[in-house]
Amino acid sequence: MSAELFSVFYQFADVFAFLILSAAGLAIVFGMMGVINMAHGEFIMCGAYVTVGLVKLGVPLALAQGLAAVTAGLIGVAVEYLIVRRLYKRPLDSLLATWGLSLIVTQSMLLIVGSSITGIGTPEGSFAIGGYTFSTYRLVLFACAVAVLIGLYITFMKTRFGVIARATMQNAAMAKALGARTGRIYAISFGIGAGLAGLCGALYAPTMTLIRWAQRLWWKVSSPSWSAAPMSCSAPRRPP
Amino acid sequence: MPTDRILDVSELWAGYGATPILQGVSMSVSRGEIVGVIGRNGVGKSTLMRCLIGLLETWRGTITFMEKDVTQLQADARARAGFGYIPQGRDVFPQMSVEENLQVGELIGGPEGRKLPELVYEYFPRLKERRRQVAGTMSGGEQQQLAIGRALIGNPALMILDEPSEGIQPSIVQHICDALKSFRAELGTTIVFVEQNLDTILEIAERCYIMEKGKITRSLAGEEVNADSVRAQLLL
Numbered sequence: 001m002s003a004e005l006f007s008v009f010y011q012f013a014d015v016f017a018f019l020i021l022s023a024a025g026l027a028i029v030f031g032m033m034g035v036i037n038m039a040h041g042e043f044i045m046c047g048a049y050v051t052v053g054l055v056k057l058g059v060p061l062a063l064a065q066g067l068a069a070v071t072a073g074l075i076g077v078a079v080e081y082l083i084v085r086r087l088y089k090r091p092l093d094s095l096l097a098t099w100g101l102s103l104i105v106t107q108s109m110l111l112i113v114g115s116s117i118t119g120i121g122t123p124e125g126s127f128a129i130g131g132y133t134f135s136t137y138r139l140v141l142f143a144c145a146v147a148v149l150i151g152l153y154i155t156f157m158k159t160r161f162g163v164i165a166r167a168t169m170q171n172a173a174m175a176k177a178l179g180a181r182t183g184r185i186y187a188i189s190f191g192i193g194a195g196l197a198g199l200c201g202a203l204y205a206p207t208m209t210l211i212r213w214a215q216r217l218w219w220k221v222s223s224p225s226w227s228a229a230p231m232s233c234s235a236p237r238r239p240p
Numbered sequence: 241m242p243t244d245r246i247l248d249v250s251e252l253w254a255g256y257g258a259t260p261i262l263q264g265v266s267m268s269v270s271r272g273e274i275v276g277v278i279g280r281n282g283v284g285k286s287t288l289m290r291c292l293i294g295l296l297e298t299w300r301g302t303i304t305f306m307e308k309d310v311t312q313l314q315a316d317a318r319a320r321a322g323f324g325y326i327p328q329g330r331d332v333f334p335q336m337s338v339e340e341n342l343q344v345g346e347l348i349g350g351p352e353g354r355k356l357p358e359l360v361y362e363y364f365p366r367l368k369e370r371r372r373q374v375a376g377t378m379s380g381g382e383q384q385q386l387a388i389g390r391a392l393i394g395n396p397a398l399m400i401l402d403e404p405s406e407g408i409q410p411s412i413v414q415h416i417c418d419a420l421k422s423f424r425a426e427l428g429t430t431i432v433f434v435e436q437n438l439d440t441i442l443e444i445a446e447r448c449y450i451m452e453k454g455k456i457t458r459s460l461a462g463e464e465v466n467a468d469s470v471r472a473q474l475l476l
Contacts, residue, residue: 160347163336163340163343163344163347164344164347166333166335166336166340167333167336167340167341167344170333170334170335170336171331171333173295173315173331174327174331174333175333175344176295176314176315176316176319177293177294177295177315177316177319177323177325177327178316178319178325178344178345178390178391178394179316179319179320179394180316180344181316182316
């Protein structure tokens with residue numbers, strides 16, 4: 001009975017972790033700036049590729065994941081400065097622009113890196129409870145998701161940046177009239193959103209074979225058993 | 241040579257879209273003055289205030305603040321230079337607590353800004369009682385006190401108020417008027433305000449500029465600031 005209960009918790013934790021890690025950045029960007037970032041998936045991809053690349057260069061996994069998140073965040077700041085900043089209060093235009101960016105990045109990666117690269121293997125091994133085996137790394141992902149939530153709460157509720165960011169979110173003109181550098185707040189927030197997307201990709205990189213989004217979609221549609229598709233969450237497996 | 245002028249506005253033009261609202265406004269304010277801008281609805285008083293703080297782009301003309309041309313500065317830079325703004329409708333941050341609203345003014349005030357939360361609570365004790373309350377749930381009068389406290393906490397040299405008595409019960413309006421006079425007396429704050437309420441104008445204004453059709457047409461000073469002259473400008 002306890003094994004079944006743990007299995008339920010494990011699957012909940014697995015889905016919870018993926019939803020939180022993949023959507024937190026998207027929610028920040030939409031909540032702060034009203035921008036539906038269609039290129040969010042590409043920031044996830046960026047985190048995953050940077051992680052795999054760095055690990056293959058010999059960088060320890062945890063460090064590679066941190067660097068991948070930072071890289072995605074910095075690219076996010078650049079994207080905000082070069083593209084998104086001009087499209088605030090124009091939700092459809094910003095949606096279209098980020099979608100265009102998404103298409104360009106996806107196809108560019110396809111041309112540059114190819115259709116797939118070798119993964120780096122899931123760390124931490126597995127453990128058994130009752131008749132089931134579970135991946136330890138999936139629990140690490142759950143812990144990371146909880147840590148991200150706590151970190152975001154502290155950042156936005158307990159820090160100087162958070163107070164000013166929430167004021168900017170509620171009334172940007174008034175925050176500006178009180179002296180807030182709203183442009184900088186937006187850039188940092190977009191960077192945090194992109195960084196969280198990168199972190200998601202970095203954390204999930206060891207669990208999947210990397211395939212560009214467009215191909216993954218095609219693969220999912222055409223595959224008879226798409227539940228085994230890359231980036232899908234694996235269910236606990238019964239040993240033979 | 242230094243002057244006691246804190247604000248000089250010269251031939252200011254501004255508007256919305258292609259429609260000019262301000263059509264060559266010129267005015268000046270000395271340090272420590274309380275100056276009212278009065279006129280009928282739609283003559284451009286609020287537009288002038290938005291232009292002064294930098295929320296509306298200036299088409300032509302100059303705004304000089306403490307002997308520096310701030311015409312091209314964004315609103316945030318003007319706030320850091322010493323402008324404080326209390327807009328029409330208060331514009332408190334509705335989902336943040338009273339304390340957090342004040343923190344925004346305090347934090348943005350920067351290292352030069354004096355941190356005055358206790359002083360704000362002295363002027364407006366109601367805010368201290370309600371410091372954990374979400375600002376959007378407060379009454380209009382309490383929100384107005386919060387908006388003034390939020391601007392004051394950044395220690396502005398010039399406070400700009402747009403209709404501070406609008407929609408507020410008379411006893412609180414009187415309290416706000418007393419507080420504004422105290423700011424000037426105790427902190428040396430210069431105040432420019434737009435108002436339609438005759439009692440408020442007579443209570444605090446030392447000088448008034450009369451606005452008509454996007455221009456300052458005349459000014460009232462000293463004895464001229466009386467019920468008959470002000471009423472004539474508001475009604476005619």
